[in-house]
Amino acid sequence: MFEPGVRAGILATGSELLTGQIVDQNGPWLAERLGRLGIELVDELLVGDRRDDLAAGLRFLAGQGLDLIITTGGLGPTADDVTAELVAEFAGVPMVLDPALEQRIADILRGWAARHGFAGDALVAANRKQATVPSGATVLNPVGTAPGLVVSLAGGPLVLVLPGPPREVRGMWDAALGTPEVRELLARTPPLHTTHLRMFGLPESEIAQTLREVGAELDLDELEITTCLRRSELEVDLRYRSGAGEAVAEKLAAEITRRHGSFLVSTDGTPTDEQVGRLLAGHRIGLGESCTGGMLAGRLTDRAGSSEYLVGGVVAYSNEAKTALLGVPAELIEAHGAVSPEVARAMADGARATFHSDIGVGITGVAGPGGGTEAKPVGYVCFCVTTDDGRVEARDRVLPGNRNDVRERSTDVAMHLIRRILTTSAT
Amino acid sequence: MFEPGVRAGILATGSELLTGQIVDQNGPWLAERLGRLGIELVDELLVGDRRDDLAAGLRFLAGQGLDLIITTGGLGPTADDVTAELVAEFAGVPMVLDPALEQRIADILRGWAARHGFAGDALVAANRKQATVPSGATVLNPVGTAPGLVVSLAGGPLVLVLPGPPREVRGMWDAALGTPEVRELLARTPPLHTTHLRMFGLPESEIAQTLREVGAELDLDELEITTCLRRSELEVDLRYRSGAGEAVAEKLAAEITRRHGSFLVSTDGTPTDEQVGRLLAGHRIGLGESCTGGMLAGRLTDRAGSSEYLVGGVVAYSNEAKTALLGVPAELIEAHGAVSPEVARAMADGARATFHSDIGVGITGVAGPGGGTEAKPVGYVCFCVTTDDGRVEARDRVLPGNRNDVRERSTDVAMHLIRRILTTSAT
Numbered sequence: 001m002f003e004p005g006v007r008a009g010i011l012a013t014g015s016e017l018l019t020g021q022i023v024d025q026n027g028p029w030l031a032e033r034l035g036r037l038g039i040e041l042v043d044e045l046l047v048g049d050r051r052d053d054l055a056a057g058l059r060f061l062a063g064q065g066l067d068l069i070i071t072t073g074g075l076g077p078t079a080d081d082v083t084a085e086l087v088a089e090f091a092g093v094p095m096v097l098d099p100a101l102e103q104r105i106a107d108i109l110r111g112w113a114a115r116h117g118f119a120g121d122a123l124v125a126a127n128r129k130q131a132t133v134p135s136g137a138t139v140l141n142p143v144g145t146a147p148g149l150v151v152s153l154a155g156g157p158l159v160l161v162l163p164g165p166p167r168e169v170r171g172m173w174d175a176a177l178g179t180p181e182v183r184e185l186l187a188r189t190p191p192l193h194t195t196h197l198r199m200f201g202l203p204e205s206e207i208a209q210t211l212r213e214v215g216a217e218l219d220l221d222e223l224e225i226t227t228c229l230r231r232s233e234l235e236v237d238l239r240y241r242s243g244a245g246e247a248v249a250e251k252l253a254a255e256i257t258r259r260h261g262s263f264l265v266s267t268d269g270t271p272t273d274e275q276v277g278r279l280l281a282g283h284r285i286g287l288g289e290s291c292t293g294g295m296l297a298g299r300l301t302d303r304a305g306s307s308e309y310l311v312g313g314v315v316a317y318s319n320e321a322k323t324a325l326l327g328v329p330a331e332l333i334e335a336h337g338a339v340s341p342e343v344a345r346a347m348a349d350g351a352r353a354t355f356h357s358d359i360g361v362g363i364t365g366v367a368g369p370g371g372g373t374e375a376k377p378v379g380y381v382c383f384c385v386t387t388d389d390g391r392v393e394a395r396d397r398v399l400p401g402n403r404n405d406v407r408e409r410s411t412d413v414a415m416h417l418i419r420r421i422l423t424t425s426a427t
Numbered sequence: 428m429f430e431p432g433v434r435a436g437i438l439a440t441g442s443e444l445l446t447g448q449i450v451d452q453n454g455p456w457l458a459e460r461l462g463r464l465g466i467e468l469v470d471e472l473l474v475g476d477r478r479d480d481l482a483a484g485l486r487f488l489a490g491q492g493l494d495l496i497i498t499t500g501g502l503g504p505t506a507d508d509v510t511a512e513l514v515a516e517f518a519g520v521p522m523v524l525d526p527a528l529e530q531r532i533a534d535i536l537r538g539w540a541a542r543h544g545f546a547g548d549a550l551v552a553a554n555r556k557q558a559t560v561p562s563g564a565t566v567l568n569p570v571g572t573a574p575g576l577v578v579s580l581a582g583g584p585l586v587l588v589l590p591g592p593p594r595e596v597r598g599m600w601d602a603a604l605g606t607p608e609v610r611e612l613l614a615r616t617p618p619l620h621t622t623h624l625r626m627f628g629l630p631e632s633e634i635a636q637t638l639r640e641v642g643a644e645l646d647l648d649e650l651e652i653t654t655c656l657r658r659s660e661l662e663v664d665l666r667y668r669s670g671a672g673e674a675v676a677e678k679l680a681a682e683i684t685r686r687h688g689s690f691l692v693s694t695d696g697t698p699t700d701e702q703v704g705r706l707l708a709g710h711r712i713g714l715g716e717s718c719t720g721g722m723l724a725g726r727l728t729d730r731a732g733s734s735e736y737l738v739g740g741v742v743a744y745s746n747e748a749k750t751a752l753l754g755v756p757a758e759l760i761e762a763h764g765a766v767s768p769e770v771a772r773a774m775a776d777g778a779r780a781t782f783h784s785d786i787g788v789g790i791t792g793v794a795g796p797g798g799g800t801e802a803k804p805v806g807y808v809c810f811c812v813t814t815d816d817g818r819v820e821a822r823d824r825v826l827p828g829n830r831n832d833v834r835e836r837s838t839d840v841a842m843h844l845i846r847r848i849l850t851t852s853a854t
Contacts, residue, residue, distance in 0.1 A: 021664075045470060045471070079638070080653060235443065314740070403729075
């Protein structure tokens with residue numbers, strides 16, 4: 001059987017998370033970090049800044065038999081920031097001013113105010129509030145101006161109180177792991193292992209059928225299996241704790257590889273972007289983008305070290321730019337239209353020539369919402385990747401969804417075509 | 428007093444949401460839609476695919492006195508998809524096969540299988556599971572292959588059961604609003620109004636001080652006020668239901684404008700990108716990007732109609748590309764370094780020349796993690812926007828955070844510089 005281990009929950013507070021203004025970035029980041037530590041994230045609850053809702057959320061999580069609750073947000077200087085106070089109430093301890101902390105925050109604020117030319121009055125008031133913490137809490141040094149807190153609930157979970165801004169959460173994480181309370185928790189965490197299978201182009205139902213059929217022979221109860229369709233990629237995760245689980249995961253992964261190998265991107269969780277980055281080592285790539293408007297360049301340069309292989313890119317939105325910067329003949333555009341396999345090919349070759357690279361990519365399509373025709377509807381996108389030794393990977397597809405979907409999926413397809421041309425041996 | 432209205436909660440299911448693999452996109456989208464309808468989102472709970480956790484989550488939300496619960500995910504063909512079943516249990520009704528729905532899904536699948544060359548077996552099995560729904564539920568036509576469901580809990584909230592993929596949620600939304608059950612709910616929803624103030628470059632503590640001072644004169648209890656620092660922007664939302672609330676919101680907005688007007692981007696919630704898009708109408712803009720690697724182009728082209736003003740961009744990662752495509756003199760790079768205000772200026776002017784545009788943007792910086800020096804540390808970025816009538820907006824800044832933060836903040840700063848040059852009258 002798949003044995004449960006140390007279980008965690010997240011309570012993310014901030015009314016802006018519930019109005020659609022901002023997307024919670026801390027949850028996914030914390031989830032990934034917890035997973036590496038073998039801690040399972042069971043629930044994440046997003047609540048507004050209202051005290052009652054926050055208290056109800058804390059009660060719910062505390063009642064879920066969790067070992068760890070992480071709160072994010074609600075530590076700012078404004079009156080709607082009440083997380084620290086609430087956790088203190090929950091732990092049954094008073095709030096106390098920590099003079100050393102007040103001094104530390106004051107130092108941070110003085111430097112900031114001096115650089116930005118703001119007066120100190122508002123900052124000092126904020127300071128005192130942020131330096132008032134639950135009695136007995138372990139204080140984590142601020143990354144911004146809010147300190148983190150570690151609070152033990154008597155007979156209940158450990159509560160790790162973190163600020164809202166993702167940068168501050170990330171900057172405080174190692175210090176949190178170093179506190180005696182969290183170290184004690186980690187010491188009793190059995191390791192959790194995951195086999196990640198990443199596929200491109202395979203429908204989820206095919207994996208469902210494989211699991212049904214394989215389930216007759218393998219004891220899948222040893223695993224926790226999740227499948228997730230993420231734009232164009234299907235991710236299958238096999239999680240296990242025991243040696244028996246490991247054996248089943250291995251057999252299942254082998255069977256999925258045997259049946260669906262041609263759709264397999266990686267079996268070790270390597271994200272497509274990382275794989276493409278590694279494969280590009282020693283190459284030089286140049287890009288010609290139209291409908292994706294720089295998104296492919298943005299995605300490739302997201303990785304540190306990408307300057308080693310990405311020479312550059314042209315966002316050629318207008319026909320003139322396609323001709324002037326990528327050398328696409330105006331007659332070719334005239335004859336086939338700007339969105340055509342022929343123009344995608346010419347853009348790829350042109351990008352190679354412009355950037356003196358050995359790999360070139362061309363993307364041209366109708367991202368919508370306007371511009372579609374019967375022959376070339378919204379979502380119709382032409383891709384081409386060419387190499388200086390004469391290889392060509394070309395596709396044209398009608399991709400589903402709105403403008404944003406089409407652009408993102410186009411970027412996905414282009415990444416996979418680059419991957420393909422780099423994993424297909426020359427000649 | 429600020430009166431509560433119709434309250435909603437979201438239960439998002441999918442283990443992948445809790446392992447950090449994917450970020451919940453449905454919550455923010457639904458939140459924004461609910462807000463427009465005057466429905467307040469109180470809680471969003473993310474849980475894995477485990478039945479017990481899902482059931483506990485449903486019980487928690489049902490106990491929160493909500494009028495509407497929206498579930499997303501868990502409607503797929505795999506065995507870990509149990510949402511429909513659980514909602515049926517909760518409503519105390521059996522699951523029944525809907526033959527008309529089965530037929531509709533089969534039609535969708537047949538077309539898909541034919542186009543992609545997959546056999547029908549796995550698809551048919553999936554089909555039957557997805558066509559089995561809680562007895563008495565109102566069925567929403569599938570956008571993918573999963574139907575949506577509207578289920579009334581006796582004496583409890585209305586439950587709207589939606590699929591997980593964002594594209595399907597969005598595609599099903601209008602149909603959901605058209606069901607008799609949701610229409611009835613909307614009929615008893617008092618309108619909720621929001622004044623959005625968007626600022627750039629103002630610290631949150633300044634707003635906190637303003638609110639404290641203004642609170643002495645205005646009855647802020649009429650409002651629900653939230654402040655949210657979102658990368659470089661500070662968003663202040665004033666929500667109200669009553670006429671008295673409206674008057675207070677107006678006075679408060681006026682006072683914030685009086686005190687912090689130079690930091691104000693918009694008072695009607697207009698996002699920066701939309702504002703920049705509108706301001707660019709009638710102009711032609713060309714981009715030269717280095718450290719942002721196409722992200723500014725990607726962001727500008729995110730808006731439909733951007734081809735009207737964005738001629739194109741060059742991602743000039745290498746010095747050669749800066750020289751060849753943007754005409755940056757090699758001696759200038761030699762003399763000042765590739766990351767320098769001089770080169771940013773030359774890139775902006777070069778982008779104007781290359782794309783025959785009236786506005787040019789140049790961005791060059793050290794995104795990190797490597798490449799920093801004492802004089803030009805990681806995060807040091809130079810920006811320049813120039814126009815053909817000789818105006819120049821130039822900045823150089825050390826931006827905080829990791830590579831991703833620096834690149835995103837750089838894109839923010841560039842957007843605001845474009846905004847500024849377009850709102851500053853030519854002399």
